[in-house]
Amino acid sequence: MELRQVRYFLAVAAELHFGRAAERLHIAQPTVSQQVRRLEREVGTDLFDRTTRRVTLTAAGSAFLPHARALLDAERAGLEAVAVLRSERAATLRIGTHVGLGARLERVLDVLAVDAPGITAELCSLGPAARLRGVRDGDLDAAFVRGVSASPGLELVPVWEDPLVVAIPAAHPLADGSVVDLAGLAGLPLRIVAREENPHLFDTVTAACGRAGFEPAMGPGFTTDQDTLAAIGTGRASWTVYYAAQAEVMPRTRRTVFRPLAPPGLALQTYLAVRPGAPARRLTALLAACRDA
Numbered sequence: 001m002e003l004r005q006v007r008y009f010l011a012v013a014a015e016l017h018f019g020r021a022a023e024r025l026h027i028a029q030p031t032v033s034q035q036v037r038r039l040e041r042e043v044g045t046d047l048f049d050r051t052t053r054r055v056t057l058t059a060a061g062s063a064f065l066p067h068a069r070a071l072l073d074a075e076r077a078g079l080e081a082v083a084v085l086r087s088e089r090a091a092t093l094r095i096g097t098h099v100g101l102g103a104r105l106e107r108v109l110d111v112l113a114v115d116a117p118g119i120t121a122e123l124c125s126l127g128p129a130a131r132l133r134g135v136r137d138g139d140l141d142a143a144f145v146r147g148v149s150a151s152p153g154l155e156l157v158p159v160w161e162d163p164l165v166v167a168i169p170a171a172h173p174l175a176d177g178s179v180v181d182l183a184g185l186a187g188l189p190l191r192i193v194a195r196e197e198n199p200h201l202f203d204t205v206t207a208a209c210g211r212a213g214f215e216p217a218m219g220p221g222f223t224t225d226q227d228t229l230a231a232i233g234t235g236r237a238s239w240t241v242y243y244a245a246q247a248e249v250m251p252r253t254r255r256t257v258f259r260p261l262a263p264p265g266l267a268l269q270t271y272l273a274v275r276p277g278a279p280a281r282r283l284t285a286l287l288a289a290c291r292d293a
Helices: 003-015 018-025 029-043 059-089 099-115 128-137 199-211 225-234 244-248 281-292
Strands: 048-050 055-057 092-097 120-125 142-146 155-169 240-243 256-260 267-274
Touching (some): 003 018, 018 029, 055 059, 092 128, 092 281, 099 120, 099 142, 099 155, 099 240, 099 244, 099 281, 128 142, 128 267, 142 155, 155 281, 240 244, 267 281
Parallel strands (some): 092 120, 092 142
Antiparallel strands (some): 048 055, 142 267, 155 240, 155 256, 155 267
């Protein structure tokens, strides 16, 4: 049984006239008659009573009619599902990012390129509030965020924890070890972004220092990655923190080193902010890439 035969059968059943059915299908009448006859031979009985004056459905034709409609409905549904999948795979995925993602973002994009090659990732580096607003307003499909556990109108999906590492002078005795005990940094000024710029990071680090038994002495503020690392490596000994994934992609210098913190260490949760509801397939692909990366 061919779907075109079912389609011709339905046209004749609707018109109860082979000529009008052929006009409706934009094909020649003999073709309609021939294909309907083939369908009847396949099902083993006549589906129409034909006379010179009229065409009517037989009992078998009436019984077959709803199933024929269901067959074409299934065909349409299948084609629509494939069309949706094809369009979503070819879609552009607008993602809000920030510099601290570092090598982690590279791994996510690598996995996404392999698992969903039809998706084009468009990266938008924005501040935290702008990222959340972009997703909420529909300007972004998703955004990586830290430091928030809830945001009105958005769903925050945990994707990974980002360990923090310390940057210290290569000449400092602490640089000789494979890890750094946070308490050992008590005598060094801390270079960190102002609290109003990144309250979650600032509070996480200063609270950890408090648990280690000291209040950090605040040194000059964190400016740029390059300038801050240069200042740590050449000026008065000081320290700062980086996300481990960000440190992976930072240029190495002879004057500054990165070291992980001794257990239990420090880590911040990263979320993927999306609009509520079932994610589109491309967001499913992004979430899977985050998991696999």
